[in-house]
Amino acid sequence: MKIQLIRHATLWLEYAGLNILVDPMLMDPEEMPAFPNTPNDLRNPRAALPETETDYTNPDLVIVTHTHIDHWDAAAAERLRKDVPLLCQPGDENVFIEAGFTSVHAVDEKYEFHSVRFARTSGQHGTGEIAERMGKVSGFVLEADAEPVSYIAGDTIWCEEPGEAIERYQPEVIVVNAGGARFTQGDPITMDGPDVAAVKRHAPNAHVIAVHMDAINHCMMTRLDLASYLASEQLDGQVLIPRDGESFVFDSKTEPG
Template sequence: MKIQLIRNATLWLEYGGLNILVDPMLMDKEVMPAFPNTPNDLRNPRVSLPETETDYMDPDLLIVTHTHPDHWDEAAAKQLRKDIPLLCQPGDEAVFTGAGFTNVTAVDDKHEYHSVRFARTPGQHGTGEIGERMGKVSGFVLEADGEPVLYIAGDTIWCEEPAEAIRQYQPEVIVVNAGGARFLQGDPITMDGPDVAAVKRHAPDAHVIAVHMDAINHCMMSSVDLASYLASEQLDGQVLIPRDGESFEFGPGAGLK
């Protein structure tokens, strides 16, 4: 299994014989204004797409955890082939079919494509009124014979939903969306340092990979900040924090046991 961070939450997976693109945000640097009601007015994305040998524009499968513009943007809708099979959460289908995609599957619970089994997991994109306004979000667990169990948590804070997913599926590799994204009011809507530390302590034998930093204006915790926080919690080096374009490979039995 190979996992490559493209940028923000956009991932390239080589898993179970499939090339999978997750949450494609493909727009050029600073094309989009700052998210409203956020702590600064910096334009998004903050960084360009990295140079990479990976042909991430031609995957076998797309996964979109939810349709906020830093996970699915107009550039992705225009540039990606319309016949690529696409997995999404129920309720989002019209966004993709309206953009011309012809092979869209809303995963209610479980789905199998070729040799890979997918399970959709819930999350909480914040707390209180802001969490309600952010709407439904999903993660996905991937399983295939001979591959480590992979859990992509999506845009969720640390709460009962990801804790239950870890208990149920016992993933060997976990990808979390960090950055502590927030608005001027309320608590973070993605994982901050304490949340990422909680994931690692809840799944001490798993490889935890933290992404979703340094690219969007309201992600207030940078990758440098996260590394510093984890070091202060005696978790230095225990969470992988990739650079844009960096990849990791994991074989069967990838847990740290």
């Protein structure tokens, strides 16, 4: 298995012979204004797409965990071919159908494509009223023979749902959306330092990868902030924090960080 961070939550997976694109946000830097009611007015995205040999506009399969603009944007809708198979959560399918995509699959619980088995998980995109306003979000677990079980948690804080997914599927690779994204009021809506630490402690034998940082204006925890926090919790080097464009290769024998 190879996993590459493109930018923010956009991932490229090479898994069981498939090239899989996750949560594509492909717009140019500063094309979008700051999210409203957030702590600064910096335009988004804060970072350019990295220079990479990966042709991430031509995947075999696309996964979209939810349709917030930093996970699915107009540039992705324009640049991806319309017949690419696309997995999403129930209720989001019309977004893709109306954009012209012809092979959209809303995954209720499980879906199989070629030799890969997908299971949809849930989460909480914040707490209280903010979580309700943010709407439903999903994650996905990938399983295939001779590949490590991999869990893409999506936009969720640490709560009962990701804990249950880890207990149920025992993933060997876990990707979490960090950054501690927040509005001017309320708690974070994605994982912050304590949440990432909780994931690692809940799954000590898994490779935990933290993404979703340094690209969107209301993600207040940077990569450096997260690394510093984890070091203060005696977890220095135990969570992978990739740069844009950086990739990792795993198999079931790879020792976790």
